[in-house]
Amino acid sequence: MKRVRDHAAPRIVLVGATGALGATVLELIGELGVRYRDIQLVASPRSAGRAAPVGGRSQTVVSLDDADFADADLVLFCTGEAVSGRWAPAAAAAGALVVDSSGAFRTDPDTPLLVPPVNGHLMERYPGGIVAGAGGLTVPLVLLLHDIERRWGVRQVVLSSYQAASGRGHQGVEELLEGSELALRDPDAELPTDCFRPAQAFNVVPAVGSLLENGSSTEEQHLVQETRRILDLPHLNVAATCVRVPVVQGHSAAVYIEAGGPVVRRDLVELLASLPRVVVHDSEPPSGPPTPLTAGDPDLIHVGRIRVTPHNPRGFWLWLVFDNLRVAALNLLQIAQTAQARPPRARTRLGESAHR
Ligand SMILES: NC(=O)C1=CN([C@@H]2O[C@H](COP(=O)(O)OP(=O)(O)OC[C@H]3O[C@@H](n4cnc5c(N)ncnc54)[C@H](OP(=O)(O)O)[C@@H]3O)[C@@H](O)[C@H]2O)C=CC1
Numbered sequence: 001m002k003r004v005r006d007h008a009a010p011r012i013v014l015v016g017a018t019g020a021l022g023a024t025v026l027e028l029i030g031e032l033g034v035r036y037r038d039i040q041l042v043a044s045p046r047s048a049g050r051a052a053p054v055g056g057r058s059q060t061v062v063s064l065d066d067a068d069f070a071d072a073d074l075v076l077f078c079t080g081e082a083v084s085g086r087w088a089p090a091a092a093a094a095g096a097l098v099v100d101s102s103g104a105f106r107t108d109p110d111t112p113l114l115v116p117p118v119n120g121h122l123m124e125r126y127p128g129g130i131v132a133g134a135g136g137l138t139v140p141l142v143l144l145l146h147d148i149e150r151r152w153g154v155r156q157v158v159l160s161s162y163q164a165a166s167g168r169g170h171q172g173v174e175e176l177l178e179g180s181e182l183a184l185r186d187p188d189a190e191l192p193t194d195c196f197r198p199a200q201a202f203n204v205v206p207a208v209g210s211l212l213e214n215g216s217s218t219e220e221q222h223l224v225q226e227t228r229r230i231l232d233l234p235h236l237n238v239a240a241t242c243v244r245v246p247v248v249q250g251h252s253a254a255v256y257i258e259a260g261g262p263v264v265r266r267d268l269v270e271l272l273a274s275l276p277r278v279v280v281h282d283s284e285p286p287s288g289p290p291t292p293l294t295a296g297d298p299d300l301i302h303v304g305r306i307r308v309t310p311h312n313p314r315g316f317w318l319w320l321v322f323d324n325l326r327v328a329a330l331n332l333l334q335i336a337q338t339a340q341a342r343p344p345r346a347r348t349r350l351g352e353s354a355h356r
């Protein structure tokens with residue numbers, strides 16, 4: 001993290017700085033050496049006055065009511081839909097580029113929904129000041145599908161996710177840990193269910209978000225909508241079952257993809273291995289599939305168990321593992337960087353190194 005005196009460096013406001021995603025964005029700003037002239041950390045009134053480390057110094061978190069959007073170049077919202085929906089327009093009206101992590105604007109046709117390596121070019125088409133980042137599950141999926149589509153075409157995607165508690169933020173992690181401790185001490189103990197119902201400890205729950213009348217969950221619905229929109233394939237046949245598992249951090253997914261033509265496994269492995277943010281775990285002899293605990297580099301998408309189906313050479317399976325927080329946070333910073341290439345609203349430049 002670099003605080004610089006340079007007036008050309010941006011003034012950043014990070015709303016939701018105390019949350020799971022906000023803290024990860026702060027971490028990445030530091031690791032990538034993003035330059036800024038000032039950064040304000042904002043959270044709910046519960047956190048106001050709390051100290052948070054920024055670039056080796058301690059900084060006081062302010063409440064959203066006291067946030068100063070005037071003269072901000074970049075406002076990052078790492079908050080839930082209600083907070084983002086209410087406050088992001090105000091920050092944009094003050095002239096800042098707003099990058100929002102929530103679902104509040106992802107289906108708004110006037111707001112770009114971006115995963116920059118796939119559709120960052122769309123930034124130029126939108127005059128507004130708000131840009132939406134995709135959900136934590138969507139980002140890795142579209143990064144892979146984009147290149148598979150270009151090579152073979154994609155006809156169908158069927159995904160089952162295994163999502164970590166940190167997808168539900170800090171409180172989700174605390175509830176899983178507390179519930180696990182209680183259950184270990186007493187298998188009959190009543191477990192907390194504020195975030196996850198039924199309780200998540202030692203349990204597998206196929207309901208991420210809330211369940212809709214048609215039987216889908218909001219998470220599944222969002223994944224389908226976002227994937228189609230970002231890939232610009234409005235009729236793509238995508239189906240998902242999203243499942244919460246008792247893992248602290250790192251989502252996994254089993255994905256079946258049916259391509260437009262026959263796929264040779266060697267070509268598929270070669271294509272996946274050539275992608276900049278992907279690691280293929282396909283050594284000979286096999287070293288085992290990636291898992292959230294063992295996959296390695298948290299900024300990469302880990303792919304294993306690559307199988308072309310024997311009865312249908314157009315169909316194949318992938319097993320994905322990725323750090324939901326790092327992948328989503330990196331996407332937000334990449335959006336901010338993409339925006340700097342579009343002069344009208346992004347008035348100053350972010351650091352040079354925040355890209356991979
Ligand atoms: N977790 C993930 O894997 C991903 C999350 N997202 C999205 O990012 C957003 C944040 O998620 P996450 O970090 O997990 O959630 P957390 O619950 O961990 O963090 C929420 C943040 O919002 C702040 N906040 C809550 N209420 C207010 C308020 N009234 N005014 C100001 N700030 C407020 C909290 O502050 P305080 O600490 O004071 O309560 C906290 O900083 C969500 O929209 C989520 O859908 C997107 C991709 C991945």
Ligand SMILES: N[C@@H](CC(=O)OP(=O)(O)O)C(=O)O
Pocket residue numbers: 101102103134135136137163164166167168208209219222324328
């Ligand atoms: N909802 C995801 C996290 C995420 O990506 O959030 P969003 O709802 O903004 O897509 C989860 O619970 O794991």
